[in-house]
Amino acid sequence: MNSEIRKSIIAAAWFSLLSFPLIVLKVDYIEKTIDLRWNNLIFIAVGTFFVSYVWRYFLRRGEKSRQEETAVGIAIDQKKRPSVDSPTQKILTQLSNLTQSKPLIAILLVMIVAFPLGSSTYQTSIIISTMMYIVLGLGLNIVVGMAGLLDLGYGAFYLIGAYAYALLNLNYGFGFWISLPIAGMLAATFGVLLGIPVLRLRGDYLAIVTLGFHEIVRLVVENWDEVLHGPSGIPNIPKPGFFGLKLGFNGSTVYLYYITVVIMVIAIIVIRRLHISRVGRAWMALREDEVACQAMGIDTTKTKLTAFALGAFWAGIVGVIFAAKSSFVNPASFTFYESAMILSIVVLGGAGSIRGVILATLILILLPEYMRFLKEYRMLLFGALWVTMMVFRPQGMISDARHKYELNPEPDGNENKS
Amino acid sequence: MTGTYDILSYFLELFSSGLTRGSIYALLALGYTLVYGVIGLINFAHGEVYMVGAFIGLIVAGIMSIMDYNILAILFVTLTFAMIYAAAYGFTIEKVAYKPLRQAPRLAALISAIGMSIFLREYVILAQTPDFVSFPALIPKPAFLLAIKNYLEPTEVLIILSSLTIMVLLLILIKRTKVGKAMRSISQDREMALLLGINVNKTISMTFMLGSVLAAFAAILIAAHIGQINYNIGFIVGIKSFTAAVLGGIGSIRGALLGGLVLGLTESFATGYFSSDYEDVFAFSILILILIFKPSGLIGTVATEKV
Amino acid sequence: MKTVLQTDKIGKNFGGLRALDAVDLNIQEGEIVALIGPNGAGKTTLFNCITGMHEPTDGKVNIIPPGKGKTCVNGFKPNIITELGLARTFQNIRLFSKMTVLENVMVGCHCRNKNTFLEAIIKGPRFKREEKQTLAHSLDLLETFGLVDFAQQMAENLPYADQRRLEIARALATDPFLLLLDEPAAGMNPNETNALDQLILKIRTEKKISILLIEHDMKLVMRISDRIFVMNQGKNIADGSPQEIRNNETVIHAYLGEE
Numbered sequence: 009m010n011s012e013i014r015k016s017i018i019a020a021a022w023f024s025l026l027s028f029p030l031i032v033l034k035v036d037y038i039e040k041t042i043d044l045r046w047n048n049l050i051f052i053a054v055g056t057f058f059v060s061y062v063w064r065y066f067l068r069r070g071e072k073s074r075q076e077e078t079a080v081g082i083a084i085d086q087k088k089r090p091s092v093d094s095p096t097q098k099i100l101t102q103l104s105n106l107t108q109s110k111p112l113i114a115i116l117l118v119m120i121v122a123f124p125l126g127s128s129t130y131q132t133s134i135i136i137s138t139m140m141y142i143v144l145g146l147g148l149n150i151v152v153g154m155a156g157l158l159d160l161g162y163g164a165f166y167l168i169g170a171y172a173y174a175l176l177n178l179n180y181g182f183g184f185w186i187s188l189p190i191a192g193m194l195a196a197t198f199g200v201l202l203g204i205p206v207l208r209l210r211g212d213y214l215a216i217v218t219l220g221f222h223e224i225v226r227l228v229v230e231n232w233d234e235v236l237h238g239p240s241g242i243p244n245i246p247k248p249g250f251f252g253l254k255l256g257f258n259g260s261t262v263y264l265y266y267i268t269v270v271i272m273v274i275a276i277i278v279i280r281r282l283h284i285s286r287v288g289r290a291w292m293a294l295r296e297d298e299v300a301c302q303a304m305g306i307d308t309t310k311t312k313l314t315a316f317a318l319g320a321f322w323a324g325i326v327g328v329i330f331a332a333k334s335s336f337v338n339p340a341s342f343t344f345y346e347s348a349m350i351l352s353i354v355v356l357g358g359a360g361s362i363r364g365v366i367l368a369t370l371i372l373i374l375l376p377e378y379m380r381f382l383k384e385y386r387m388l389l390f391g392a393l394w395v396t397m398m399v400f401r402p403q404g405m406i407s408d409a410r411h412k413y414e415l416n417p418e419p420d421g422n423e424n425k426s
Numbered sequence: 427m428t429g430t431y432d433i434l435s436y437f438l439e440l441f442s443s444g445l446t447r448g449s450i451y452a453l454l455a456l457g458y459t460l461v462y463g464v465i466g467l468i469n470f471a472h473g474e475v476y477m478v479g480a481f482i483g484l485i486v487a488g489i490m491s492i493m494d495y496n497i498l499a500i501l502f503v504t505l506t507f508a509m510i511y512a513a514a515y516g517f518t519i520e521k522v523a524y525k526p527l528r529q530a531p532r533l534a535a536l537i538s539a540i541g542m543s544i545f546l547r548e549y550v551i552l553a554q555t556p557d558f559v560s561f562p563a564l565i566p567k568p569a570f571l572l573a574i575k576n577y578l579e580p581t582e583v584l585i586i587l588s589s590l591t592i593m594v595l596l597l598i599l600i601k602r603t604k605v606g607k608a609m610r611s612i613s614q615d616r617e618m619a620l621l622l623g624i625n626v627n628k629t630i631s632m633t634f635m636l637g638s639v640l641a642a643f644a645a646i647l648i649a650a651h652i653g654q655i656n657y658n659i660g661f662i663v664g665i666k667s668f669t670a671a672v673l674g675g676i677g678s679i680r681g682a683l684l685g686g687l688v689l690g691l692t693e694s695f696a697t698g699y700f701s702s703d704y705e706d707v708f709a710f711s712i713l714i715l716i717l718i719f720k721p722s723g724l725i726g727t728v729a730t731e732k733v
Numbered sequence: 734m735k736t737v738l739q740t741d742k743i744g745k746n747f748g749g750l751r752a753l754d755a756v757d758l759n760i761q762e763g764e765i766v767a768l769i770g771p772n773g774a775g776k777t778t779l780f781n782c783i784t785g786m787h788e789p790t791d792g793k794v795n796i797i798p799p800g801k802g803k804t805c806v807n808g809f810k811p812n813i814i815t816e817l818g819l820a821r822t823f824q825n826i827r828l829f830s831k832m833t834v835l836e837n838v839m840v841g842c843h844c845r846n847k848n849t850f851l852e853a854i855i856k857g858p859r860f861k862r863e864e865k866q867t868l869a870h871s872l873d874l875l876e877t878f879g880l881v882d883f884a885q886q887m888a889e890n891l892p893y894a895d896q897r898r899l900e901i902a903r904a905l906a907t908d909p910f911l912l913l914l915d916e917p918a919a920g921m922n923p924n925e926t927n928a929l930d931q932l933i934l935k936i937r938t939e940k941k942i943s944i945l946l947i948e949h950d951m952k953l954v955m956r957i958s959d960r961i962f963v964m965n966q967g968k969n970i971a972d973g974s975p976q977e978i979r980n981n982e983t984v985i986h987a988y989l990g991e992e
């Protein structure tokens with residue numbers, strides 16, 4: 009028998025044994041019932057057999073290409089090393105090149121604009137969510153992808169934005185449009201406030217501190233009933249009105265849809281411009297090597313705080329959209345899972361890649377909406393995805409996100425895609 | 427007269443519940459510290475091993491109590507099963523999620539660890555239940571402890587004593603045995619350990635298994651004491667125990683013990699004398715303050731990066 | 734001759750170890766000074782103290798930027814010192830490996846530009862002007878270092894010798910008056926080393942900057958340096974022209990003593 013198949017059978021047996029008590033048995037000692045679910049075990053055994061086979065195959069391949077790479081590196085030390093593209097890499101590159109074609113973007117835009125006209129309010133609302141996650145992913149991508157600061161508490165800024173609108177509206181009657189910039193600025197301010205104490209922290213400690221920050225913010229909201237309304241949250245948050253016009257539920261959802269489209273487009277443009285600017289390069293230098301970055305004359309303090317602030321800003325903005333969309337906020341909507349979901353988008357999409365974020369949001373947020381069976385398993389798959397991505401493709405789906413500067417700039421310097 | 431008595435007994439109550447929490451934190455903090463010492467990774471999934479251990483225990487204890495076994499027998503078998511299974515989970519988690527990333531940047535391994543943690547939570551939700559379930563009360567109240575029951579809760583005393591025993595056993599294991607020596611030498615210098623012919627892979631696996639066994643032990647004790655569990659118990663306890671490990675100086679075994687007890691006691695007194703609403707906020711704030719102002723912990727040294 | 738760097742009895746302790754002890758180093762405008770000494774002599778530590786990566790335990794580091802007065806930079810952050818006009822490379826290469834060769838050099842131009850992120854978002858006039866200058870200047874530098882063909886390659890994909898050269902180009906992009914090179918020829922073959930010393934001489938004449946370099950390749954050191962500064966066990970044991978150092982008893986002893 010093929011040794012790989014044998015190994016996979018062993019793995020399947022091991023995982024069956026491992027999961028047996030939890031997967032097969034369900035015990036209620038008060039009612040004195042024992043539920044045996046043998047079909048689950050079959051599923052696990054077959055599933056882990058295939059997963060293990062494929063997993064091993066890719067592990068071996070990764071190892072081989074790494075060995076070849078070092079061998080090549082030694083052999084042709086003098087010449088430039090040819091970049092070896094794997095087939096998957098090629099497909100992804102082509103896919104991402106496709107998104108650069110102008111006609112395609114135009115068609116996409118028309119589709120996005122036309123979408124609510126032929127769809128139910130429910131569908132429209134799903135696409136609003138998707139676009140919200142695109143903006144959240146882009147915002148977090150500034151912090152994690154570009155500046156390399158692993159932030160597990162991004163959901164806290166999202167919460168701050170949502171609550172800012174809810175409270176401003178409840179207490180002072182502020183509308184959507186005034187609250188929007190205030191919430192963005194407030195979230196950015198909190199970003200700086202979190203940023204200052206953690207400046208000197210090492211990467212993994214930073215991750216834990218941001219996680220703690222998120223939990224603190226959520227728990228404070230949960231417990232501070234008098235001011236923040238505690239676990240029951242704040243209801244009756246209005247949607248934006250259209251020049252004083254009161255729209256119905258459907259109408260206002262469509263209106264919110266277009267607002268979200270505009271915000272998303274602005275976010276994409278702004279973040280793309282930042283990416284290829286002086287500060288964007290400083291972020292990436294910071295990510296690559298903090299010591300060298302500082303030796304290049306870059307103020308790492310300022311650079312980190314800008315990343316925290318500009319990242320948090322977008323979470324604040326999307327928070328307002330969230331509050332308006334669901335017309336209700338409570339702390340339970342902003343658990344660690346929310347941060348994990350947004351971080352999944354960045355991890356899958358690829359550090360620093362805008363197209364990657366969009367693609368990843370479509371896969372992670374939109375796909376489960378239409379494949380109901382996926383929804384139940386969504387978080388499980390997210391967890392598995394994180395591990396798989398780190399083991400096989402830590403750079404994300406779209407890795408070659410580096411901007412190619414036009415080497416012979418025309419007088420007006422046409423900007424390339426990033 | 428009764429006033430003084432009440433004040434004293436309330437103090438003792440808080441003290442013993444603080445020590446109980448503290449010993450649980452310490453048991454888990456040891457897991458974080460051992461793994462961190464050996465491979466420099468914050469094993470984010472450690473809290474989940476604790477949670478899985480509790481669920482395995484629930485199943486074993488449930489079956490046995492339906493079959494009407496003696497409570498001590500149930501406790502013994504439950505502990506054994508939970509610890510063996512937890513060790514197997516710890517071993518597998520390391521092989522799947524961390525081993526391929528030994529050479530990768532620290533953050534990649536951390537992301538993988540968090541992914542593993544999310545996976546395990548969801549796995550338990552899907553395979554068992556998203557709700558709280560009750561856990562049989564397995565800890566006996568031996569006669570000799572009933573004498574002091576006006577001052578201290580007997581089950582708590584038992585938990586504290588047995589945790590201390592198992593920690594002492596661990597200390598002896600690390601000081602005296604070959605595996606313990608291998609663990610210490612790897613944490614000091616991995617390359618050197620390799621040259622000395624230490625089996626690094628085996629030692630790392632052993633480290634994960636040891637930590638997991640301790641976690642399962644803690645899980646069963648506390649589940650049987652509190653009487654209910656759900657899929658989320660590993661998350662908060664995990665983070666608090668990590669706090670304890672950092673508080674004592676991560677990588678240091680004595681530090682983990684100290685940090686666990688200090689955190690447990692402070693938490694207990696703070697919630698007992700002030701307010702319990704902000705219990706978790708309190709723990710997280712300690713974590714953040716320690717990481718920011720004294721990342722080396724109470725006992726421990728800072729490693730500076732060489733330029 | 735004008736002095737550009739002057740260390741005043743600087744010392745550095747690491748715990749109980751005295752890595753630097755009362756080191757006085759002066760560098761004149763346009764000079765190429767080689768810093769030599771056995772491994773562990775404290776050469777890199779001296780660099781770190783001068784560039785602000787470590788703060789000296791005692792003594793003073795003074796720099797005199799052209800056209801400005803003497804400044805004591807003790808306790809300054811590394812980025813401020815770079816802004817004042819000191820640039821360095823690292824003994825173990827520290828490029829931004831997941832950025833392109835061109836971007837690496839553009840990062841070096843960071844501290845000579847002023848545009849803010851707001852200007853980048855609205856593409857303000859200053860942003861456009863500075864980006865254009867940065868690009869042109871960076872390509873110029875890459876041309877000088879023969880790296881222009883690799884401009885769009887990932888830095889990590891460059892051969893070793895090119896990576897060392899890119900580090901120098903990146904340091905030059907910060908527009909320094911004094912360049913500190915930590916073992917620039919380490920790991921290079923003889924041909925590459927020869928090309929390197931031409932390059933260093935060219936940088937000095939064309940850009941009119943002073944150079945302090947740590948180097949173990951004595952042939953290279955003898956060929957290009959105006960002066961040699963020898964260290965051993967944290968102390969300066971000799972300072973003089975290549976001729977003088979070649980015949981210096983203490984130096985010979987320090988080196989032979991080590992073998």
Ligand SMILES: Nc1ncnc2c1ncn2[C@@H]1O[C@H](COP(=O)(O)OP(=O)(O)O)[C@@H](O)[C@H]1O
Nearest residue numbers: 731732747752771772773774775776777778779
């Ligand atoms: N960050 C540091 N912490 C502790 N000791 C250090 C540090 N940096 C250098 N040293 C010690 O200082 C001495 C000088 O090192 P270094 O300056 O790197 O020598 P060189 O560059 O001349 O080979 C060595 O003994 C080294 O171990």
Ligand SMILES: [Mg+2]
Nearest residue numbers: 776777778824
């Ligand atoms: Mg050195």
